[in-house]
Amino acid sequence: MRLAFVSAGRILRQLRNDPRTIGLMLVVPLVLIGLMAWIYHEQPVIFDHVGPALLGVFPLTVMFIVTSITTLRERQSGTLERLLTTPLSKGAFMSGYALAFGVVALVQALLASAWSVWVCGMSIRGAWWQLVIVAVVDAVLGTSLGLLASGFARSEFQAVQFMPAFILPQFLLCGLFVSRDALPTGLKQLSDVLPLSYAVDAMNTLATRVDGGSDVARDLGILIGFSVLALVGGALTLRRRTV
Amino acid sequence: MVLPDLSVRIPRGRVTGLLGPSGGGKSTLIRAIVGVQIVESGTISVLGEPAGSPQLRRRVGYVTQAPSVYDDLSIRENINYFARLVGASADDVDWAVDQVGLGDHAGQRVANLSGGQLSRTSLACALVGRPEALVLDEPTVGLDPVLRRSLWTLFHQLADAGTTLLVSSHVMDEASRCDRLLLLREGRILADGSFDELLRRTNTHDAEAAFLALIDAEDAAQRQEGTS
Secondary structure (H helix, E strand, O other), X not given: OHXXXXXXXXXHHHHXXXXXXXXXXXXXXXXXXXXXHHHOOOOHHHHHHHHHXXXXXXXXXXXXXXXXXXXXXXXXXXXXXXXXXXXXXXXXXXXXXXXXXXXXXXXXXXXXXXXXXXXXXXXXXXXXXHHHHHHHHHHHHHHHHHHHHHOOOOOHHHHHHHHHHHHHHHHHHOXXXXXXXXXXXXXXXXXXXXXXXXXXHHHHHHHHOOOOHHHHHHHHHHHHHHHHHHHHHHHHHOOOOEO | OOOOOOOXXXXXXXXXXXXXXXXXXXHHHHHHXXXXXXXXXXXXXXXXXXXXXXXXXXXXXXXOOOOOOOOOOEHHHHHHHHHHHHOOOHHXXXXXXXXXXXXXXXXXXXXXXXXXXXXXXXXXXXXXXXXXXXXXXXXOOOXXXXXXXXXXXXXXXXXXXXXXXXXXXXXXXXHHHOXXXXXXXXXXXXXXXXXXXXXXXXXXXXXXXXXXXXXXXXXXXXXHHHHO
């Protein structure tokens, strides 16, 4: 496990050397949320519905893209092959990514929720710190899914295409456009097995209810479950021996 | 099959050169030795353990053919990361940086390095753990003669201190720098011995001529087999 922290440190150091990427990861969600608030300037009720859902969408999407590209690079540059000849285990390699991007997610969540509430005027009834926890778990899930997806990409071109393939369907079915209960039969069931639905559910609960703690905890549990599944799946795509 | 019926022993504490044309199976053999190649059949034992076993991960250093380091880190940050993975100290990092002659550039971002500096950074990342065996896939390719000479001097210093080295190259001139040679062509060992033995056996004066003589002899033997 110590080596997972060593790897997380290395990944964060790489990010620190790339301020433009940090800027994009942290600022783009703020710009988009701000844009939404502006669009619905005359209908704050709609923004109160859309805003929290977006806070569930961004961490997962951003971390998914960043992770799938960076781990694909590790596979292609030979650094992964080399790492697998060192004492670093596959689990520690993947945990290193989850840890490092979890830290970035924490900063992103703090910025995005502060921005949404204080600048864009989004109203939240639940506890503020719970919102941050959901965002961090959501981001770790995005990282885990990105690690899994990168195992199936042969080029960065393909990895980028996984965003619309993996994430957009979840985005359409997460309850942002039509509430999940109002989805036609079949689609409702489909949205029940997609991880993003639970991130958005949790954010909606926090936005609309004071006493939603236990529902949020259940959604968090489901998100963590998806994360573990994705990490296990990802570990299976990491092969020490290849042809 | 890339390497049919291959059987070799690589002596400890010596520099063994794995030479031969590109596509001859050098990288496959090297990857099998460090345990990242799927091996269909056969056994490979490294320092008394099966190739790729967890006990070897601290004892064997591997440098891939393409320099496998992180572009967006400095030389020192790269070496430091690999050092921490194998439990090496900060002194080992300084030592590794010095060994490959990158002391003056250690703070530079890898993305801005020349090809030679890049491959030396990659080498230092393997050196830093002071492994008992170093497996290097074409570490001197594309380097200028002065650098090549200094790296071969380093390889022999390491061997004198007890490290076992296996160094691949497709540049035949490097044969004279190895304690022992393996010539690999189309997955088969053409020669296995010292450089002097090779020259005597083929009655030639340089590595390239010796290698060509061996290939001609083999092709002739095959033709004869085909006609009889």
